[in-house]
Amino acid sequence: MLSLFSSVETYLCKALERSLPDLGLIPGNSCLSIDPQLVSASKPEFGDFQANCALSLAKKMKRSPRDIANAIVEQLEEDDDFLEICEIPKIAGPGFINLTIRNECLIKELKDRLGDDRLGVPHNVVNKGKDQASSVVVDFSSPNIAKEMHVGHLRSTIIGDCLSRVLEFLGHSVVRVNHVGDWGTQFGMLITHLNEVSPQALHKADSVDLGDLVAFYREAKKRFDDDEHFRTKSRHEVVKLQGGDLLALKAWQLLCDQSRREFQKIYDRLNISIHERGESFYNPYLKSVVDELTTKHLVVTDQGAKCVFLQEKSQDSRKAPPVIVQKKDGGFNYATTDLAALRYRFKQTPEGDGATRVIYVTDAGQANHFDGVFQVAQRANWIPEQGRVQHVPFGLVLGDDGKKLKTRSGETVRLCDLLDEAVDRAKIDLCRRLNEEGREEDQAFINKVSTTVGLASVKYADLSQNRITNYQFSFDRMLSLQGNTAPYLLYACVRISGIARKGGDLETTGDNLSFCERYEWDLVRQILKFDEIIIQVEEELLPNRLCNYLFELSQVFNRFYDQVPVLKAEQPFRNSRLVLCRLTAETLRLGLGLLGIPTLDRM
RNA sequence: GCGCCUGUAGCUCAGCGGAUUAGAGCAUCUGACUACGGAUCAGAGGGUCGGGAGUUCGAAUCUCUCCAGGCGCGCCA
Numbered sequence: 001m002l003s004l005f006s007s008v009e010t011y012l013c014k015a016l017e018r019s020l021p022d023l024g025l026i027p028g029n030s031c032l033s034i035d036p037q038l039v040s041a042s043k044p045e046f047g048d049f050q051a052n053c054a055l056s057l058a059k060k061m062k063r064s065p066r067d068i069a070n071a072i073v074e075q076l077e078e079d080d081d082f083l084e085i086c087e088i089p090k091i092a093g094p095g096f097i098n099l100t101i102r103n104e105c106l107i108k109e110l111k112d113r114l115g116d117d118r119l120g121v122p123h124n125v126v127n128k129g130k131d132q133a134s135s136v137v138v139d140f141s142s143p144n145i146a147k148e149m150h151v152g153h154l155r156s157t158i159i160g161d162c163l164s165r166v167l168e169f170l171g172h173s174v175v176r177v178n179h180v181g182d183w184g185t186q187f188g189m190l191i192t193h194l195n196e197v198s199p200q201a202l203h204k205a206d207s208v209d210l211g212d213l214v215a216f217y218r219e220a221k222k223r224f225d226d227d228e229h230f231r232t233k234s235r236h237e238v239v240k241l242q243g244g245d246l247l248a249l250k251a252w253q254l255l256c257d258q259s260r261r262e263f264q265k266i267y268d269r270l271n272i273s274i275h276e277r278g279e280s281f282y283n284p285y286l287k288s289v290v291d292e293l294t295t296k297h298l299v300v301t302d303q304g305a306k307c308v309f310l311q312e313k314s315q316d317s318r319k320a321p322p323v324i325v326q327k328k329d330g331g332f333n334y335a336t337t338d339l340a341a342l343r344y345r346f347k348q349t350p351e352g353d354g355a356t357r358v359i360y361v362t363d364a365g366q367a368n369h370f371d372g373v374f375q376v377a378q379r380a381n382w383i384p385e386q387g388r389v390q391h392v393p394f395g396l397v398l399g400d401d402g403k404k405l406k407t408r409s410g411e412t413v414r415l416c417d418l419l420d421e422a423v424d425r426a427k428i429d430l431c432r433r434l435n436e437e438g439r440e441e442d443q444a445f446i447n448k449v450s451t452t453v454g455l456a457s458v459k460y461a462d463l464s465q466n467r468i469t470n471y472q473f474s475f476d477r478m479l480s481l482q483g484n485t486a487p488y489l490l491y492a493c494v495r496i497s498g499i500a501r502k503g504g505d506l507e508t509t510g511d512n513l514s515f516c517e518r519y520e521w522d523l524v525r526q527i528l529k530f531d532e533i534i535i536q537v538e539e540e541l542l543p544n545r546l547c548n549y550l551f552e553l554s555q556v557f558n559r560f561y562d563q564v565p566v567l568k569a570e571q572p573f574r575n576s577r578l579v580l581c582r583l584t585a586e587t588l589r590l591g592l593g594l595l596g597i598p599t600l601d602r603m
Numbered sequence: 604g605c606g607c608c609u610g611u612a613g614c615u616c617a618g619c620g621g622a623u624u625a626g627a628g629c630a631u632c633u634g635a636c637u638a639c640g641g642a643u644c645a646g647a648g649g650g651u652c653g654g655g656a657g658u659u660c661g662a663a664u665c666u667c668u669c670c671a672g673g674c675g676c677g678c679c680a
């Protein structure tokens with residue numbers, strides 16, 4: 001409906017100019033244009049769109065809102081181009097102008113969707129030309145080397161992947177960056193521990209399997225805490241590593257490789273592609289970051305540390321906390337790294353990524369940190385004029401008790417365990433159902449369905465929630481077959497495949513489309529809304545908007561399916577309904593695909 | 604103490620300037636399988652949108668204030 005929307009908006013603007021020639025006299029308005037305040041209708045019974053401008057113009061023009069609305073509608077009624085797409089407008093309530101798209105026009109739109117693999121969603125590069133194609137950096141997932149991926153990485157990984165998919169689909173060139181924690185003082189103790197536990201690892205060509213890296217990390221940490229001798233050696237090892245000592249670097253590399261393999265297993269399982277560019281990548285740039293900030297007179301030395309003091313918005317007399325860019329021992333910290341990364345991402349290629357938009361998908365707790373980093377980068381002029389930098393925060397993952405999710409023994413939940421459990425539960429559920437229905441399916445089917453349903457449920461449950469709030473994790477709820485869940489949406493897809501199996505030709509042409517039932521028109525309208533939802537997600541970076549749309553689409557489809565026969569209908573209704581089935585299936589497949597969820601034909 | 608975020612139906616949450624009844628889902632209750640998978644559909648009950656003030660023709664939505672909860676707070680990331 002995007003193109004219809006903008007057509008209607010254009011006609012409205014023209015009607016406004018013609019009906020209210022003295023618009024320009026309103027203080028604060030240029031005479032050329034005024035916003036007709038066109039939005040989607042707030043309720044289906046009001047039509048497709050509504051224009052709200054009459055109400056806000058009323059006071060300024062000292063006329064009644066209904067009077068103004070009348071004047072606008074009079075002009076619209078004389079515009080033949082407008083009447084081609086819209087029914088005669090209705091004025092409702094205090095002065096809303098309700099607009100309903102003509103049926104023929106909806107049918108034409110629907111036809112245009114057939115054979116269009118973008119389902120009406122505009123492509124950025126095609127639309128704006130190659131020069132406008134923008135490069136977007138999405139920074140997400142970012143686990144720490146030598147630690148395991150756990151629930152804490154779940155949301156960033158899933159949300160980041162989804163946003164990347166949406167931006168890619170819209171034609172942006174997306175750089176998916178895994179900003180892994182692969183540098184820092186913890187490597188001192190890890191390398192020291194490795195040297196003692198498995199010294200042969202450093203001298204063999206092939207890397208050695210270190211087994212459970214988490215256990216390894218824990219052992220090293222324990223020794224670091226307990227043993228002063230070990231502590232001294234560790235600190236020495238950090239210095240060696242930072243100084244470029246070959247053996248230390250080799251140990252570091254070994255640890256990184258080991259972790260990388262473990263991370264990759266999770267990404268493969270979730271079908272997520274991401275490119276590692278860890279903190280260490282920015283080491284060569286750290287010094288120049290501080291130098292440049294110093295040259296630009298942003299740096300103040302305070303208690304031995306080099307700081308950039310933030311400019312405050314509030315009048316509070318207290319000093320805002322500084323962003324520390326160099327510690328008093330001369331070392332750099334994470335703020336320095338983030339600044340180096342930000343500068344690099346906006347710099348033109350080949351010195352940088354040439355990004356026009358940089359997106360950070362991290363938990364809401366880092367909001368202050370990013371505020372500070374962004375402000376410093378802004379003041380240092382590292383963000384180009386057209387550049388956008390956004391922190392995309394999300395809340396914590398909570399357990400049933402409303403507290404941070406932990407295992408029963410109080411430990412952090414490992415991501416692979418969590419995924420295993422989702423798939424196991426999906427399998428148990430499926431087998432119980434097969435048993436109840438007396439169905440027989442082979443093992444391959446059972447495995448495929450339970451894997452797809454299990455992982456889809458985890459992803460969908462996360463994405464369907466507004467990411468800003470904390471998120472209460474519940475296997476029972478996410479795997480439930482009813483409600484706003486992945487299985488419900490997947491079931492809608494399965495039903496359509498069922499129609500195809502029973503002889504419905506989903507490749508049927510869109511000639512002679514004809515609809516007669518309310519449920520058909522509801523479905524037509526819902527299908528046509530897809531394009532504006534995707535544009536909304538691009539702008540707001542809220543995947544739950546897409547989930548909500550897909551859930552509503554499934555609901556509307558299920559109502560249709562329940563009330564309107566497809567295969568037994570007479571022509572031309574049979575074909576028309578098959579077209580609706582086909583477009584529903586394609587929209588669900590594409591939409592779920594953008595969430596990172598594959599669909600099924602049977603389940 | 605300061606900063607950020609969140610308080611909407613019994614529960615989990617949408618909505619974040621607009622239209623008599625503030626929406627879903629779960630749970631509860633009542634109906635519907637001789638149509639394509641009932642893993643569905645139709646319906647009912649359930650809310651002074653944390654409290655108070657303000658802006659507006661109009662506020663769950665914007666502003667201020669108070670209350671409650673979460674998270675963070677100079678050399679960890």
